[in-house]
Amino acid sequence: MSWLDLFSAVCLIAGAMSCLFGAIGLLTFPDVAARLQAATKPQTLGLVLILLGSAVHLELRYASGLILVGLFQALTAPVLAQLVGRAAYRAGSVRHETLDTDHLARRIERERGGSL
Amino acid sequence: MMGVVFAITFGLLCLAGLLSLVRLLLGGGTLDRIVALDVFITLIVAATCVGMGLNEDGSNVALVAAFALLAFIGSVSAARLVEKKESHR
């Protein structure tokens, strides 16, 4: 087992563990907003680690495509989180009893008052 | 030795996929399902990449990249649709 294989093994297992914890979070968190946290961060890290671990076994010309996959994930995950988070808030799927401070609610309250 | 590593990785990814499928079925709301489906697709992408590493053949990498992007576009359109529906109510 060479150093490269060891590196790949560590990356693959750590990445898969990260993905697994993300999925656990997806299952246990109370509302969409908290589940989004689990869906974005551990998944992104997990995928990037797995890509690293796999890229070691591939030729360079294919490994470059894997960089692209990781880049797409890192760029798109926050965008998706923002879109879904906003939609969830507007749809009332964020549980208000889990919130301590909510500046957005005050803002929306004000906007409604202004538009009427 | 690497075979064991690949087997463990596949096992963990399958478990994660199973958990996200449970969330997909339980739901809680359309948005929960969208998030769960996105996670599931990410896991498929990850597993495909592991498979490429295992076979040492990456000729399908462009397909995987396209798949990852399509998943993003799908999730975004679905989320926007949900938002639009809610704001019309």
Add this chain to the structure above:
Amino acid sequence: MGDSEPRHRLARSRRGGEHVVSRRHPFGRAVRRLPLLGWLLLVWLLLWGTYDAGTVFFGLLVGVLVIGFFPAPPIATDIRLRPFRAGQLLLFLAWDLVVSTVRVAWQAVVRGPRARASIVAVTLLTDSDHLMAMVANAVSLAPGNFVLQIDRANRICYVYALGAGEHATERVRREVLGWERRVVRAVGTAEQVRMVDRNHRSEVG
């Protein structure tokens, strides 16, 4: 680079808070599309994995066709890339991603359904579409936070953060402004860097 022209345009577009790009110079418009073309070419090359003249040629051809057929709305940008600082930013992001993964995993296993959160409004210092998008993306990868809603006109980010109380509000605000500082130092103009540094000093001192 024609430096005076863009600065003039910026000064004008600042007024309404809206970034309006002048349509007077078709050549200038083509030059502004160059970064987009470069990015498309990079994606093309990475997809093919071969770096010869033919691939570059067809990549450019496809890029030009894509830009021609699907014109993106022209957005004025005032980004100056500082490679060293940008590298630092990427390292910070990677480290934050690891920390946030560990923290989210811990919360998922230990707290689970009893997790608590806040939504905090943070007003950014800088007024630029690209910087704001980058700050929002960076914050969304940071531990326990993501940006729920952006009020572009008033430069306000509404950040959803795990954690609770007045204490958390202040922490989130500091974190977001810290990210803004890092992003601005990596890609902002000299003027913007001075602004965030001044703010940072007044907060600390």
